[in-house]
Amino acid sequence: PSVHRSIRDYGQELGAFMRAAAADLDDEMLAELADFEWLLAGAFDAADAKPTTPGDLARLAPADWAELSFRAVPSLRRLATRTNSTAAWRATQSLVPTGDDPTLPLSPHPAAARTETVEWLIWRRALVTEFRVAEADEAAALDRFTGGDTFGTLCESLLETHGENAALRAAGWLKGWLLEGLLLRV
Secondary structure (H helix, E strand, O other): OOOOOOHHHHHHHHHHHHHHOOOOHHHHHHHHHHHHHHHHHHHHHOOOOOOOOHHHHOOOOHHHHHHOOEEEOOOOEEEEEEEOHHHHHHHHHOOOOOOOOOOOOOOOOOOOEEEEEEEEEEEEEOOEEEEEEEOHHHHHHHHHHHOOOOHHHHHHHHHHHHHHHHHHHHHHHHHHHHHHOOEEEO
């Protein structure tokens, strides 16, 4: 039973409910679909914010970069999937009927498990909800960065895995996140 006054909030626990009752891979895919749809809606409904742009950082002195700190825009959401749920979701989005064509497929692709988890970034830019895959190390770095780590700390943490390319890797991610409108400067 709903514990929410608004029908808009009723689906918040649907993915977890479906996952708890999942008997097979198809059920897990449906639970991921419920989570994905919920996060898309949440990203769209999130508070507006003016993200930081690369131009906003152009005036910074090189010595100030190590102490740069950001938080995520309110619309940023993260999801980890183990099935082809997002591919099935995309397939259903192309099923917009054009007339009365009874040959249109009406069900998503069968579930397929992956050998590793896929990390997703979901956010809204203006009035468009966007999403994309993030490599595991990028997703972890974004989580740390928006969780309070400074740019200098992020670079130091990447030294172990990226060696001398750590600062370039971090700068590349930072530029991408800024261009996508994912960050607010603290």
